[in-house]
Amino acid sequence: MTEVTRFTHGSRIPGWDDAVDPDKAPAPVPDAATTPVPAELRQEIEAEMAKYPVSRSALIPALHAAQRVHGWCSPEAIEQVATVMGITPGEVAAVATFYDMFETKPVGRQTIYVCTNISCSLRGGDKILAAMKAAAEGDADFNIRGFECLGACDMAPMASVNGDFVGPLEPADCAQIVSDLKGGLEVIPSKQLRARPCADPAGNVAVTSNEGGQS
Amino acid sequence: MSAILFDRIDEPGLNDIAVYEKRGGYEALKKALTVPTAGIIEELKASGLRGRGGAGFPLGTKASFIPTADIDKYLVCNADESEPGTFKDRELMQKNPHLLIEGMIIAAYAVGANRSFIYIRGEYELQANILEEAIAQAKASGYIGENILGSGFSLDLVLHRGAGAYICGEETGLLDSLEGKRGNPRLKPPFPANQGLFQGPTLINNVETLATIPPILRMGGSEYAKLGVENSAGTKLVSISGNVQRPGNYEIELGMSSRDIIYGLAGGPDEGRTVKFWFPGGSSSPVLTADDLDLAYDFDTLAKAGTMLGSGAIIVVDDTNSVVDVALTLASFYKHESCGKCTPCREGTTWTVKMLQRIQDGEATPMDLDIISSVQEQIIGNCLCVLGDAMAMPVSSLVTKFRAEFEEHIEAARERNGLGMTPPPASEEPALSL
Ligand SMILES: Cc1cc2nc3c(=O)[nH]c(=O)nc-3n(C[C@H](O)[C@H](O)[C@H](O)COP(=O)(O)O)c2cc1C
């Protein structure tokens, strides 16, 4: 009989097929007195919690903050978020594993998402991903991932480099991006989204001193 | 037509409140606060504006579903914008954030919501920072906060960043995510208008929908309704991408010919290439072919053609591309984004990817195409939200419209794989039902 391979078809949840120990008691809400949390992180999470009528809403902002401090959503980071928010580490981990931007394994600090969705792949997104990986080959400081549509298909093929959108990219740009990052420089300023005008001619008309309504 | 949402959107400094006010910004809000709330909802109804997020539900009608009782109510702006091909809200938020904020304050006032949220996708960092700054300016100017401009109406506005999940664009998945949970969609009913965020009545609308409110109030609802065509009033931002020469966002009057959009505005495919097929409303919409280029771009015409206007994202695929590659990219996306709650969607997306991969690998026979089609049929209408359908509809449209190319591809891949001739065409055998 052929062996049936289970749970290998891939879920969006990393680690969902890792073995669990059913005899282990669920972790309780960590004790604030014995779980040290960096003061700045605590303040940031508490400020987020104050924004919502139900403080649990601050969980995603809290994880963003913790990931910024720890580099990834490490068990320690999850523990700290749970401590400040008064929920169990399990509840925090359940949320952290759902979202693509939260890293649940240690990764490099330089985060590059290369879009490989439809509009980018029609214009060579897969080649950009390969070139980007090749350019940063062997450097553990780089976290390069193929990503779903980033909402910038007009600049396809594109990538998000530490949050800055750049495109349209040529494979040759990848080495430039990697070396710019290594040198602490801004990546290809002329290809950044912030420099991109609206394609619609109406968006670009010379601004006259029309003080009336908008339309 | 004069531009409404994109009017001089590249004006330098427009994201600064002083520049926005100088061109008449926040005047619509000042006027609105003097009108009874029912009057504003009437204006919105009169405008005929249909939701710009995908489903096309009339804004005024949705707003009128919110109970008038004096309880905690919420307004949520859906700025998740993750449908492949869609990038219009990005441009609006980045360049004219106050237009959205003004629209939200008016909408919140109209339905009596005192707390509002913008749920922006986590990847939009630049736009989130710009909005954060604009919200602070609006607060400092007294447009957000307690007793706004002495009207007695108070509103809080919080920008909430997501963290990368397409399903959080689905309105109930978004609400769960905003409550600090995994973004799993909820069973409907109850609809958000009755029981949404924190169990309270919630109005949830797309960025573009809310940003159109100030211009509607400035023009008057019935004047706005004169733009566009019957049942598709107004202007629409369309995001055009893929194999066109001038990809980007364009504001069009609904009812414009699709050819004028794809060729006239976006320049069509590169010299010497032709349109093979196109998605008229994001990657979730069934595809159309070059024969459909003269269809008017509006809700009803596209629905009659068996597809949809969706988010207004046109993706053009030219004749140099393989239909199998596109189908596989598409299916892989939905498989990755399925939240896993319903079996037909979770398993259906997974198996569709596996079967398309089999075709690529040269292991498939034409009968696989019948199985793929039957899987899509079993997804459609059988899921909690429409993410499953969002894969099934375009994939089945590709298999139906390009069956011959799929078969050729299967043959060629088998040949490459050394498997030789395929068995007789599947149509002579009963389709396998799973
Ligand atoms: C899987 C899925 C993803 C969606 N993504 C978005 C989105 O990113 N932005 C959006 O505005 N609407 C999205 N929608 C539609 C919303 O559920 C909802 O209809 C919309 O926000 C309502 O706003 P409107 O009436 O202004 O269009 C999505 C729907 C589904 C099923």
Ligand code: SF4
């Ligand atoms: S249809 Fe898919 S995405 Fe939607 S709730 Fe079901 S499993 Fe989740």
Ligand code: FES
């Ligand atoms: S497909 Fe790459 S940004 Fe949309």
